[in-house]
Structures are given as C-alpha cells and as structure tokens.
Amino acid sequence: MPTFADTTFTDPARIRNFCIIAHIDHGKSTLADRMLQLTGVVEERAMRAQYLDRMDIERERGITIKAQNVRLPWTVTDADGSSTDYVLHLIDTPGHVDFTYEVSRALEACEGAVLLVDAAQGIEAQTLANLYLAMENDLTIIPVLNKIDLPAADPDRYAAEIAHIIGCEADDVLRVSGKTGAGVGALLDKVIDEIPAPTGDADAPARAMIFDSVYDTYRGVVTYVRVVDGRVVPREKVLMMSTGATHELLEVGIVSPEPKPSKGLGVGEVGYLITGVKDVRQSKVGDTVTTARNGAEQALTGYREPRPMVYSGLYPVDGSDYPVLREALEKLQLNDAALTFEPETSVALGFGFRCGFLGLLHMEITRERLEREFDLDLISTAPNVVYRVIMEDGAEITVTNPSDWPAGKAKHIYEPIVKMTIIAPSEFVGTIMELCQARRGELGGMDYLSETRVELRYTLPMAEIIFDFFDALKSRTRGYASLDYEEAGEQEADLVKVDILLQGEAVDAFSAIVHRDGAYTYGNKMATKLKELIPRQQYEVPIQAAIGSKIIARENIRAIRKDVLAKCYGGDISRKRKLLEKQKEGKKRMKTIGRVDVPQEAFVAALSTDAGGDKSKGK
Numbered sequence: 152m153p154t155f156a157d158t159t160f161t162d163p164a165r166i167r168n169f170c171i172i173a174h175i176d177h178g179k180s181t182l183a184d185r186m187l188q189l190t191g192v193v194e195e196r197a198m199r200a201q202y203l204d205r206m207d208i209e210r211e212r213g214i215t216i217k218a219q220n221v222r223l224p225w226t227v228t229d230a231d232g233s234s235t236d237y238v239l240h241l242i243d244t245p246g247h248v249d250f251t252y253e254v255s256r257a258l259e260a261c262e263g264a265v266l267l268v269d270a271a272q273g274i275e276a277q278t279l280a281n282l283y284l285a286m287e288n289d290l291t292i293i294p295v296l297n298k299i300d301l302p303a304a305d306p307d308r309y310a311a312e313i314a315h316i317i318g319c320e321a322d323d324v325l326r327v328s329g330k331t332g333a334g335v336g337a338l339l340d341k342v343i344d345e346i347p348a349p350t351g352d353a354d355a356p357a358r359a360m361i362f363d364s365v366y367d368t369y370r371g372v373v374t375y376v377r378v379v380d381g382r383v384v385p386r387e388k389v390l391m392m393s394t395g396a397t398h399e400l401l402e403v404g405i406v407s408p409e410p411k412p413s414k415g416l417g418v419g420e421v422g423y424l425i426t427g428v429k430d431v432r433q434s435k436v437g438d439t440v441t442t443a444r445n446g447a448e449q450a451l452t453g454y455r456e457p458r459p460m461v462y463s464g465l466y467p468v469d470g471s472d473y474p475v476l477r478e479a480l481e482k483l484q485l486n487d488a489a490l491t492f493e494p495e496t497s498v499a500l501g502f503g504f505r506c507g508f509l510g511l512l513h514m515e516i517t518r519e520r521l522e523r524e525f526d527l528d529l530i531s532t533a534p535n536v537v538y539r540v541i542m543e544d545g546a547e548i549t550v551t552n553p554s555d556w557p558a559g560k561a562k563h564i565y566e567p568i569v570k571m572t573i574i575a576p577s578e579f580v581g582t583i584m585e586l587c588q589a590r591r592g593e594l595g596g597m598d599y600l601s602e603t604r605v606e607l608r609y610t611l612p613m614a615e616i617i618f619d620f621f622d623a624l625k626s627r628t629r630g631y632a633s634l635d636y637e638e639a640g641e642q643e644a645d646l647v648k649v650d651i652l653l654q655g656e657a658v659d660a661f662s663a664i665v666h667r668d669g670a671y672t673y674g675n676k677m678a679t680k681l682k683e684l685i686p687r688q689q690y691e692v693p694i695q696a697a698i699g700s701k702i703i704a705r706e707n708i709r710a711i712r713k714d715v716l717a718k719c720y721g722g723d724i725s726r727k728r729k730l731l732e733k734q735k736e737g738k739k740r741m742k743t744i745g746r747v748d749v750p751q752e753a754f755v756a757a758l759s760t761d762a763g764g765d766k767s768k769g770k
C-alpha cells in the first residue's frame with residue numbers, strides 16, 4: 152500500500168495537481184479508474200466501475216455531477232536508475248455546461264489538464280468549451296486520445312484535429328485506452344514531466360480555495376480545498392472570506408481514495424476540511440479559507456454567488472405530499488448551494504414550490520432525485536428564464552415567474568442570452584442554421600475543424616433553448632452534433648405574457664412569456680391541446696389565449712346538453728319553460744363558481760408535453 156501519499160506537508164516540488172477535461176462519455180471516469188488502480192490506491196478486488204462517481208444517479212446516467220478529488224502516489228524512475236516519489240492530485244471535474252462555475256473553480260486548483268478525446272469521435276463542443284476555460288486559467292494541456300482499443304478508432308485523423316486546435320504536433324498527442332489500461336502509465340509520467348509544480352508562499356497567512364463542498368449525513372459538510380499559501384491545521388479557527396463566518400477545523404485530511412485525517416495541508420496540497428457546519432451554503436465553492444487570527448487580507452479570486460438561470464414550479468401530484476416535498480428540498484439544498492426554492496400556490500396545481508436551477512440538466516437531476524430518493528410524484532411547470540423589465544415610470548422588476556409579469560406598460564424588456572458552440576459534420580450545416588434561426592439565433596461565425604466537421608457559433612436567447620433545443624438538434628443531425636453554451640448577458644426583446652383562460656379565468660400554470668412573434672402559435676397550441684384533454688362539461692367551455700385583454704386564440708369545448716325535456720311529453724308549455732329555466736340556473740351556478748371541472752391529469756398532460764421532455768425521462 153502507498154505510504155508516500157499519506158504523509159503530510161509534501162514538498163510542493165513533488166506535487167502535481169491536474170484534472171481531466173473531456174466531452175461527456177469520452178471516458179474520463181474510466182481513465183480515472185485506471186489511474187486509481189495503476190497507482191495502487193485501490194486494490195484490484197475493491198475496484199468498481201467509476202469509483203469516483205459516488206452518487207447513484209451519477210453512476211446510472213454515467214455522468215459526473217460533483218467534482219471529486221483523489222491523491223495518487225507515483226514513482227518515476229530516472230535514466231540513472233534512481234527513483235523519485237511524487238504526489239498527484241487528480242481533480243475530477245463535472246463536464247456539463249450547467250456546472251461551468253464548478254468546472255472553472257476545479258481548474259483553478261490545478262496547474263495542468265489532460266485533454267481527453269474519444270479516438271472514434273474527435274473533438275466535441277464540450278471538449279472545446281472546457282479547453283478554452285483551461286487555457287484562460289493558463290493550465291498546461293496534455294492532449295490525449297482515448298479508446299484506441301475500439302475498432303472504429305481513427306487516432307491519426309483526430310490527432311491531426313487536436314494538433315490543429317491547440318497548436319501542437321500530431322505526434323505529441325498521447326494514445327491511451329482507459330478500458331485496457333494501455334498508455335496510462337506513460338500518461339502519468341508525462342503529467343509529472345510537463346505539468347509545473349505548484350508554487351506558493353509557505354510562510355504567508357493561509358489561503359485555500361474551496362473547489363467543492365458536499366454534505367455528508369454523518370460528518371456534515373466536507374469541504375474540498377487546494378492550499379495556495381501557508382497551511383491549514385486541525386483545531387485552528389478559520390474564516391470564510393466571502394461570508395465572514397468563522398469555524399473551527401474539526402478535521403483536515405486527504406482523499407486516497409477514502410478520506411484520511413492528516414496533520415494538515417500545506418502549499419499546493421489538495422484535501423478536505425470538516426468544520427461541523429451543516430449546510431453547503433456556509434462553505435461555498437469559489438470562496439477562500441484563511442485563518443481567523445492573522446489571516447490573509449486578500450481573497451484568492453473573485454467569488455461568485457451561484458445564480459439560478461432557469462425556474463420551474465414543482466408540485467406534488469398528491470397534495471398531502473407537500474410537507475414531504477418541502478423537507479426533501481431542504482435536504483437537497485444542504486448539498487446543493489445552487490438550488491433555490493420558495494413556496495408558491497397555483498389555482499390549477501395547488502401548493503408547491505418555485506425552484507431555481509443552474510440549467511436544464513440541473514433541473515432534471517433535482518427532479519429525478521426528489522422522485523427517486525424521497526419517493527415523490529411531481530408535476531413541473533414549463534421552465535422559464537429570468538427577465539428584467541423596466542417600466543415606463545422607471546421601476547425595475549425581475550420576473551422569475553410568468554405570473555409576476557407586470558400588468559402596466561413596460562418600457563424595456565431584457566432576456567438572458569447564451570453564446571453557443573455547435574460542432575457537427577458539415578452536411579448538417581443547413582439544417583442547424585434553420586433550427587437556430589427559428590429560435591431567434593444570430594450566427595457569430597463558422598470554422599472548419601477538418602474537411603468534414605464544422606464549428607458554428609451562435610448567440611441565442613436562453614428561453615429558446617430551455618425547451619427542446621437539444622433534442623431538436625440531435626434529431627436533425629442524427630445525433631452527430633454536440634453543443635455547449637455559456638451565458639452571455641442579456642438583450643432587449645419584444646416579449647409578451649400569454650395567458651390561457653378557461654371560461655374567462657386565467658389558469659396560472661399555463662401562462663408563459665414568449666416573443667411577440669411566437670405568441671399566436673403558443674396560444675393556439677395550448678388551446679388546441681386543452682380542448683383535447685378537458686372532458687366535455689354540462690355547459691360550453693371557451694378556452695382562450697390572451698395577451699392582456701386581447702384574445703389571440705379561441706377554442707370551444709361543446710356542452711353536453713342534458714335533455715331535461717325528455718320525460719315531458721306534450722302538455723304544458725309552462726312546465727317545459729320551468730324545467731329549462733331550472734337547467735339554466737344550474738349552469739349559471741357552475742359558471743359563477745367559475746371553475747371548470749378539469750381533472751388534474753389534464754393539467755399534467757398539457758404541461759408535460761411542453762416541459763421539454765423532462766417527463767419522458769421520468770422514473
């Protein structure tokens with residue numbers, strides 16, 4: 152078993168901190184597994200696939216959600232036969248766009264990155280996005296082609312592509328297989344050779360950057376840090392620089408691959424801190440930890456509060472589950488600083504919560520965890536982005552829920568936009584452009600990566616991609632396109648709120664903010680759909696779509712006219728009239744109650760088809 156990795160206060164010259172950046176499914180976790188095995192930190196029989204992906208959902212979906220880190224010992228034998236021991240810290244980064252902030256913090260904890268590319272697929276949009284992030288952080292990049300064992304692998308072709316993008320020689324691109332382990336030892340040697348050792352001032356006040364923070368049922372929050380200056384030791388009082396909160400360090404340790412308490416962490420070292428706090432929001436990714444006494448004055452980098460970009464209402468199908476949902480959300484929040492929620496009521500759906508997410512994937516994962524881990528059945532309303540509305544009188548309103556849309560006259564309306572990169576075979580350029588234009592996209596540029604593959608850059612309103620953009624792109628390109636995006640500020644737009652009215656009354660759950668040009672289509676679509684879903688009632692039910700007081704679409708659900716005269720043969724006209732009057736009275740009463748008898752399933756069905764397919768992935 153390794154011993155060198157257990158020692159503390161390692162000489163920074165013998166430390167290498169690196170991460171692996173890759174597009175989803177290019178084999179990052181599998182390669183990390185091989186590294187754990189090869190360096191001996193996990194014994195052969197204890198090995199299980201994707202050791203570092205601890206959450207069940209991660210393993211099932213095969214995606215990495217939370218960054219994990221691990222310390223690996225590696226010995227290099229020099230030409231003269233002497234050997235030197237090193238400590239490698241592998242920082243596993245989440246690959247998805249929703250977690251870009253976590254990726255960028257994890258990158259900051261490293262001096263180098265292994266750029267991993269599937270040798271049968273080539274560079275994809277996320278590879279590029281993460282590569283650019285790594286370059287911005289001045290990391291040393293080691294380009295590697297993975298899965299060379301695959302019959303479909305074409306390493307020569309993709310080595311040329313990588314060389315073209317990062318400006319190296321095609322021969323410099325290493326070739327490995329995470330599956331067979333081929334080339335992995337050579338890769339670790341190269342990490343030590345090429346990635347610079349960390350530097351920092353051992354005598355300065357301690358400064359450690361938080362790059363991950365997870366909640367553990369038994370131990371409270373476990374905070375992962377990289378020490379930049381000074382050292383952190385157990386029982387010391389530390390200060391979180393963004394919040395000003397102080398905590399005592401109950402435990403300091405390293406992960407290899409299980410947590411091991413240590414005497415402390417010094418310059419360049421990566422490990423964990425336990426302070427006994429119970430909520431990750433008290434120990435936030437991106438924050439700087441220093442000592443409470445004689446601490447550092449200057450935090451490491453600008454800390455950024457995680458900001459929800461997409462909102463959706465979550466309602467329990469069974470109203471009595473409301474308290475369970477609240478408790479479940481509170482529990483998830485302990486481990487997810489980016490999740491926000493507040494109570495909301497809907498006429499159609501009852502009591503629920505308005506939840507804020509970093510993006511669509513974050514939303515889907517949260518929902519799935521709520522349903523799976525807390526056994527809840529949920530309805531979610533169509534997701535929406537955050538709008539900024541400036542009124543005629545200068546008042547500024549932030550709208551996270553269509554029902555908060557101001558009634559008065561707006562002077563300016565701003566919507567969030569994203570910069571998107573799409574990589575696809577060149578034959579699909581036409582259809583991709585068509586799709587992006589239909590979603591109000593603006594082409595920013597186009598480059599050929601090779602003769603047959605193109606990179607397209609677009610600016611698009613975020614609202615246009617949160618529904619089903621990804622699915623539409625995949626089906627138009629037979630799955631060959633990949634995309635990545637980053638938020639890129641906001642733009643002014645002509646947006647309106649479309650209400651859906653049942654018998655003259657707006658149904659809050661169906662209100663949506665859409666571009667004026669798309670309002671008619673949205674209104675029509677919803678009205679037609681509801682007409683199909685709502686059963687006929689005793690009276691006629693008009694379904695209308697409206698912008699303010701202007702009706703833009705209308706459908707009718709015809710009444711089932713109960714024939715009250717059926718048993719009244721011939722005879723007295725006044726009796727007939729009386730019966731008809733009575734029937735009308737009954738209808739009026741229903742109308743004055745103002746509620747159409749709509750089964751909840753109809754709402755659920757109407758919402759789920761619009762919610763961008765998140766239902767289809769359900770449980």
Ligand SMILES: Nc1nc2c(ncn2[C@@H]2O[C@H](COP(=O)(O)OP(=O)(O)OP(=O)(O)O)[C@@H](O)[C@H]2O)c(=O)[nH]1
Nearest residue numbers: 175176177178179180181213214215298328329330
């Ligand atoms: N043939 C072959 N398959 C591989 C290799 N490496 C990974 N795979 C397979 O590729 C798939 C994706 O691998 P993962 O390691 O889960 O990919 P990942 O990049 O970690 O995915 P995310 O965590 O979602 O970003 C899995 O089915 C692996 O078994 C390899 O070297 N050769």
